[in-house]
Every structure is written in structure tokens, then in C-alpha cells.
Amino acid sequence: MEPIPEYTSSVCEELKALAASGVLTPDAAQMAVAAKLDHILTELRETKPAKKSSALGWLFAKGSGKPRKIRGLYVYGSVGRGKTMIMDMFFKKASTPKKRRAHFHEFMADVHNRIHEQRQKLKRGETKQADPVPPVAAALFAEAELLCFDEFSVTDITDAMILARLFTELFSLGCVLVATSNVAPDNLYRDGLNRGLFVPFIGLLGNHVDVVTLDSPTDYRMQKNANLPVYLTPLDARSDAAMEAAWHQVTDGDKAEPVELPMKGRSIHVPLASGRAARFSFSDLCEKPLGASDYLAIAARFDVVFVEHVPQLGAEKRNEVKRFINLVDALYDQSVRLFISAATSPDEMLTERRGTEGFEFDRTVSRLFEMRSAEYLVLHNEKRQQI
Known part of the structure; x- marks a missing residue:
């Protein structure tokens, strides 16, 4: 068996090393997703770090005056195919200093708490911003330029109603989203109450992330x-x-x-x-x-x-x-x-x-x-x- 390197710069390299060591079974479907994640890692590494004089300095590619546009990735497929494992590898290797990985429900609970606090500030006269979503999105982006959601799912109507507005703000700021899910975007919140209010988010998602399926034939969790x-x-x-x-x-x-x-x-x-x-x-x-x-x-x-x-x-x-x-x-x-x-x-x-x-x-x-x-x-x- 070949030794597993302590650090590899790409997800593909780590999967190959683990397969060579016998820890993992070689899986072409996982490698295809890993290659897309490695492309995002490369783009993240090729951006300027943020400067104190410009909160959005990191948005510009090296040697360019144009804002970068990094498309995220939405990976879906059946349970037990290795989505979480690959997400772990990607998140650890992402060079972006401000990044956040969270369960979707945990993230949305945080969002609702922040919206509540923003509304309280308005009542107390501490802000004149009547719409709480833009300042909440700005605060989230200041903390995490890269957002990673494992097992993205939408089951709550309050989440469904706010997602399009929230991510319109986040994407406009330059937020990069990488998510895994059991379902394709078109099936998110399927049969949900007032789903029409959620549908714009699906279109927004398609404009800012690539969608790929991980259809490995093996359920590794069951093994x-x-x-x-x-x-x-x-x-x-x-x-x-x-x-x-x-x-x-x-x-x-x-x-x-x-x-x-x-x-x-x-x-x-x-x-x-x-x-x-x-x-x-x-x-x-x-x-x-x-x-x-x-x-x-x-x-x-x-x-x-x-x-x-x-x-x-x-x-x-x-x-x-x-x-x-x-x-x-x-x-x-x-x-x-x-x-x-x-x-x-x-x-x-x-x-x-x-x-x-x-x-x-x-x-x-x-x-x-x-x-x-x-x-x-x-x-x-x-x-x-x-x-």
C-alpha cells in the first residue's frame, strides 16, 4: 500500500491517494465531482485577498480590474454515495479565509435570529433600515465568503419564502455556494405550502451554481x-x-x-x-x-x-x-x-x-x-x- 500524504492540494489527489492505500474503492463518479470542486479551489486561490481599504477587494482576480464570478456547485444524488466525504475534503482545502460550513437548518436558524435582531434594532431606533434582509446578508458575507451546505433541504415555509431574497443579496456580494443534497434543485420544497414563493430561488440557484449528480452505484454507508x-x-x-x-x-x-x-x-x-x-x-x-x-x-x-x-x-x-x-x-x-x-x-x-x-x-x-x-x-x- 502507498502511504497517504498528509496534505494534498486537490480533492482528486486525495481520493486517488486513499484509493491507492486501500482505504477507499476507486469511484469514477466521485472523481468527476472532485474535478469540479478542484476547479473552484483553483479559482479561489487565484483571487486577491481582501484589503482593509476595500471590503470587496478579494472579489477581483489577480491582475484584473474586473470582479470575479466564481460559480458554485450543487451536488445531488442518492444517500451514501460519498457527498459528505468529498465536501469535507473540499472545505478543508479551500484557501478562502472566511468560509463557513453548516447544516442548512442550523444556518437558517441563524438567519432568522439575525432578522429578528435587526427588526428589534429598528424598533429601538438604532437603524433606519426597514428591510432586514440586506444588512443580514452583508453581515453573513462579512463572516463567510464561501458557504458550504451539506444535505441542502427545504421543508419550512418561512425558509422557503426568504431564500430567494437572501441569496439574491449574497450572490450580488460575491458569495460562493457549494451544496450537497439528495434531490435535484427542481425537487426542492416539492409539494410545499405556497411553493410558488420558493420557485424564484431555483432559477437564482441555476444562475450562480453548476448542478451535477453523484450517481455512484454503491451505497458506502450501508457497507x-x-x-x-x-x-x-x-x-x-x-x-x-x-x-x-x-x-x-x-x-x-x-x-x-x-x-x-x-x-x-x-x-x-x-x-x-x-x-x-x-x-x-x-x-x-x-x-x-x-x-x-x-x-x-x-x-x-x-x-x-x-x-x-x-x-x-x-x-x-x-x-x-x-x-x-x-x-x-x-x-x-x-x-x-x-x-x-x-x-x-x-x-x-x-x-x-x-x-x-x-x-x-x-x-x-x-x-x-x-x-x-x-x-x-x-x-x-x-x-x-x-x-
């Missing part, structure tokens, strides 16, 4: 499934006892009690917590009006989460399905160790695949399988060592 005993089914006394035993082992038998997580003037109720472990029922998390920001707060506070008694989810539980998707996304992105007791296996949990939830739930299924793997446990342990 990594190690079937660790953290997902228990069916729902019976045996599963309850196994969850209880797992909870006792994780907490070392320490005392557990309810806690309240403060959240924007309210609180999130945690039925049982011990150290950095929390225990909920499905009802606690998905049958109450919680949103993506709540799940992100839980993922930030705890590194082990138990979710008990997840039922089979039919068409009548559309809201619960949306919340469960967001919950798993938040826990996965923070490498939280997840213990679940459920009525069925992940791939049988949703009784009917329809609309946006059907697309989104495919990702949830894949992540639930991956969260049982030995590789995911390694990521979880690395995270715990950093806390």
Missing part, C-alpha cells in the same frame, strides 16, 4: 453498517430491558433527573439527563412543537441521546415525520451516539414514501444505519475527546 446493539426492535419488554441496561451502562449508574435547556425565552424539557447523556421518548421529541433549532441545542448539550418507543409512521403523522428527520440530522451532524427502540427497522419505519418527506426520509434511513456502525462510533469518541 459500513456494523449492526452494533444500539437500535432495538420490536417494541416489547425485551427491548425496554435492553434500553434500560444500555442507559445504566452509559451513565455508570449515576443519578439521572429532569433538566430544562434554555431556548430563546423558553426551555426544552429533558425528561432524564445524567452528565452528557439524555433520555427521551419519541413523543417527547416529535409529537411536540419542536423545530430544527431545538434539536441542534440538544445535540450541542448531549453527546449520547436515547429515544424510546419510535412507532411506525403513517401518512397521518406528517409533522412527526418532519421532526424525526430534523432530529436525526442534528444528532448525526454532531456525531451524537443514538440509542433507539422502535417498532420496525429503519427502512420499514415510514409506511408510505410521498413528496418531500419521502425523499428526506431516505437520508434518515441511511443515517440510522450508519449511526450503528463501528466507524460512526469512532467519530463519536473523537468528538467526546474534544469536549
Whole structure:
């Protein structure tokens, strides 16, 4: 086996090195996407750094007085094809000093908070800017000239309504967007309420990013499934006892009690917590009006989460399905160790695949399988060592 270099300047080079070492299987589809990302890396390296005298100095290519126009990239395809891995490589190599990688729901929660604060400033007479979107976009761009979204998805009407206005501002400033998704842009927010208000964003996206599909024939996440005993089914006394035993082992038998997580003037109720472990029922998390920001707060506070008694989810539980998707996304992105007791296996949990939830739930299924793997446990342990 050839040694893996500590640093490579391109995504293609890193994929080749990992394949040569036997860590990865050579994949032509991944290499094609990597080549497009490397083109963006080259363009980013060939731009002038920002000068104090000009906030937009970095927008100009070397030796040119013309503003640069770097097209971003939108990569979509089925779950488990390596989109997240390639995004990791790209983001680490991007030379732009101001860059941000975020889960889409986390980013939009930040946007809504900033808009709220801007409106409060208007009420307090601290600004005369009635439209909060331009100053919010300017502040976001000042922090991140390159935005990377992993698993881009739109499920919330408030997000859908603001995206076109927000990114019109961001793109005009020179923001470069790179995103991965399970669906093509035309299928974003499909069947969503008042989708007509969202459609302009799809056209805007097409003007500023190239769209490519990653259609590798192999689902690498499923290959990594190690079937660790953290997902228990069916729902019976045996599963309850196994969850209880797992909870006792994780907490070392320490005392557990309810806690309240403060959240924007309210609180999130945690039925049982011990150290950095929390225990909920499905009802606690998905049958109450919680949103993506709540799940992100839980993922930030705890590194082990138990979710008990997840039922089979039919068409009548559309809201619960949306919340469960967001919950798993938040826990996965923070490498939280997840213990679940459920009525069925992940791939049988949703009784009917329809609309946006059907697309989104495919990702949830894949992540639930991956969260049982030995590789995911390694990521979880690395995270715990950093806390």
C-alpha cells in the first residue's frame, strides 16, 4: 500500500491517494465531482485577498480590474454515495479565509435570529433600515465568503419564502455556494405550502451554481453498517430491558433527573439527563412543537441521546415525520451516539414514501444505519475527546 500524504492540494489527489492505500474503492463518479470542486479551489486561490481599504477587494482576480464570478456547485444524488466525504475534503482545502460550513437548518436558524435582531434594532431606533434582509446578508458575507451546505433541504415555509431574497443579496456580494443534497434543485420544497414563493430561488440557484449528480452505484454507508446493539426492535419488554441496561451502562449508574435547556425565552424539557447523556421518548421529541433549532441545542448539550418507543409512521403523522428527520440530522451532524427502540427497522419505519418527506426520509434511513456502525462510533469518541 502507498502511504497517504498528509496534505494534498486537490480533492482528486486525495481520493486517488486513499484509493491507492486501500482505504477507499476507486469511484469514477466521485472523481468527476472532485474535478469540479478542484476547479473552484483553483479559482479561489487565484483571487486577491481582501484589503482593509476595500471590503470587496478579494472579489477581483489577480491582475484584473474586473470582479470575479466564481460559480458554485450543487451536488445531488442518492444517500451514501460519498457527498459528505468529498465536501469535507473540499472545505478543508479551500484557501478562502472566511468560509463557513453548516447544516442548512442550523444556518437558517441563524438567519432568522439575525432578522429578528435587526427588526428589534429598528424598533429601538438604532437603524433606519426597514428591510432586514440586506444588512443580514452583508453581515453573513462579512463572516463567510464561501458557504458550504451539506444535505441542502427545504421543508419550512418561512425558509422557503426568504431564500430567494437572501441569496439574491449574497450572490450580488460575491458569495460562493457549494451544496450537497439528495434531490435535484427542481425537487426542492416539492409539494410545499405556497411553493410558488420558493420557485424564484431555483432559477437564482441555476444562475450562480453548476448542478451535477453523484450517481455512484454503491451505497458506502450501508457497507459500513456494523449492526452494533444500539437500535432495538420490536417494541416489547425485551427491548425496554435492553434500553434500560444500555442507559445504566452509559451513565455508570449515576443519578439521572429532569433538566430544562434554555431556548430563546423558553426551555426544552429533558425528561432524564445524567452528565452528557439524555433520555427521551419519541413523543417527547416529535409529537411536540419542536423545530430544527431545538434539536441542534440538544445535540450541542448531549453527546449520547436515547429515544424510546419510535412507532411506525403513517401518512397521518406528517409533522412527526418532519421532526424525526430534523432530529436525526442534528444528532448525526454532531456525531451524537443514538440509542433507539422502535417498532420496525429503519427502512420499514415510514409506511408510505410521498413528496418531500419521502425523499428526506431516505437520508434518515441511511443515517440510522450508519449511526450503528463501528466507524460512526469512532467519530463519536473523537468528538467526546474534544469536549
